[in-house]
């Protein structure tokens with residue numbers, strides 16, 4: 639079910655140096671009182687949908703020096719924790735999570751493609767994280783970002799979902815918003831791949847959430863992103879600065895779009911450099 643969202647970049651650093659990373663890395667950490675205040679404000683804001691999700695992201699959120707406390711704050715406010723990670727530190731933190739949390743591990747192909755994009759040995763760690771989450775019965779999913787170098791790996795990713803009990807597959811297109819020297823695929827090619835993924839996922843009982851990129855951009859409408867220094871972006875992919883903490887979130891949203899139930903044009907936001 640679609641939900642209002644906030645992508646909370648609690649750190650802006652990571653152990654890897656992925657070819658498709660869209661973040662300018664630094665050494666910033668979001669303080670715990672800012673995490674608490676932004677989450678509280680987000681949950682009190684009159685977004686359009688009844689359910690809201692707080693996504694801990696980064697960099698890699700597990701590198702936050704007070705990760706367990708950050709988790710506790712989010713759990714206390716919203717009942718569960720949702721997180722996006724490269725999986726490397728899951729063995730250290732697996733006992734922090736609960737069954738109704740949602741841990742998304744990024745896997746960008748088979749071992750060869752993933753290690754080419756994310757660095758030698760990183761596939762093994764991501765796969766181990768998924769297996770560990772499965773063993774501990776913690777709800778988990780895979781995020782697969784498709785580019786020219788991994789578009790042949792769709793079946794491998796679906797097989798990995800089955801093998802590791804990942805109930806959801808987020809199948810994204812790589813958007814060349816920075817010059818990362820990674821060849822992207824065209825939008826229409828991605829739609830074709832998604833049709834194939836959708837059929838196989840249905841057969842295997844894997845949930846494939848529909849994508850904002852197909853349906854119309856919801857950046858700054860259903861949600862936003864917050865960086866460790868409190869900067870608000872409309873979305874982590876589009877990166878338009880719309881305000882800064884402690885500004886109230888309701889002051890920075892696109893209210894014309896919200897009131898008229900009108901999405902933004904994705905080819906003017908994150909897909910502005912994508913080939914059609």
Ligand code: SF4
Nearest residue numbers: 850855856857873908
């Ligand atoms: S900027 Fe892109 S990823 Fe973000 S909400 Fe819009 S369409 Fe979706």
